[in-house]
Amino acid sequence: MPGEDERDEECKLSFWYVLGPTFVPALVVFIYFLYSYSEPTYSIQEFYVPALNKDANYTTTTNTIFFDINLMNNDKVKGVLYDPINLTFFYYGPNTSLTPAVGNYIVPAFYQGKHKDTNRRDLVQTHGIPWEAAVGLVSNGSRAMFGVVLTTGVRYSFMNNKSKKFKMVFGAMVEVDYSGEKVGENDIKFVSNETFMSGGASELECRLVCLGLSLFFVVFIFVLL
Numbered sequence: 001m002p003g004e005d006e007r008d009e010e011c012k013l014s015f016w017y018v019l020g021p022t023f024v025p026a027l028v029v030f031i032y033f034l035y036s037y038s039e040p041t042y043s044i045q046e047f048y049v050p051a052l053n054k055d056a057n058y059t060t061t062t063n064t065i066f067f068d069i070n071l072m073n074n075d076k077v078k079g080v081l082y083d084p085i086n087l088t089f090f091y092y093g094p095n096t097s098l099t100p101a102v103g104n105y106i107v108p109a110f111y112q113g114k115h116k117d118t119n120r121r122d123l124v125q126t127h128g129i130p131w132e133a134a135v136g137l138v139s140n141g142s143r144a145m146f147g148v149v150l151t152t153g154v155r156y157s158f159m160n161n162k163s164k165k166f167k168m169v170f171g172a173m174v175e176v177d178y179s180g181e182k183v184g185e186n187d188i189k190f191v192s193n194e195t196f197m198s199g200g201a202s203e204l205e206c207r208l209v210c211l212g213l214s215l216f217f218v219v220f221i222f223v224l225l
Helices: 002-016 018-036 131-139 203-223
Strands: 041-053 065-074 079-082 085-092 102-107 110-112 117-125 144-158 164-177 180-181 191-196
Touching: 018 180, 041 131, 041 164, 065 144, 102 117, 110 117, 110 144, 131 144
Parallel strands: none
Antiparallel strands: 041 065, 041 180, 065 117, 079 110, 079 144, 085 102, 085 144, 144 164, 164 191
């Protein structure tokens, strides 16, 4: 008759033969999605400067900029918890020199569901823009150049678990013509300046680490059984 040790080995083999093909892949996928992430993306859909609208006779007394920014959560399994989003606006002169910030706007903190997008649109009051020079540019057929920097912190939420905070710093350049609106119909994508996580791990590096952790846990469980 088989001994106790032999029966234990038979139980282990039975477990892996019966549950292994489904349990192991499911565990790997769960751990991978728990610790990996997909960064949100941001884009400018509308950008309007009334003071540069030729049809409005260049009303330079209107010191506002209208913006409409789209925020897309690309992660299909995690929600995103946003810190307040800081939008800083800049104006570039004819020689492409950057002026100090000409406007600032803060979007309150909010939660965004998995694989959802949302828009934030409003008017921002500006200061320090050389309107006469800007009007001169667009009236001559040239384009005025603006910059927008977006900074925020995000946490990813998955099955009541929250990740550590990621700091996001993105920037976008916007060309405006004599209509006062951004040039072109396509959205303007924000480009990542820096993405930090505990000193700056990239998304690819985090995914590789998550895959390694998943495999480690599977091997660890196999050894214990």
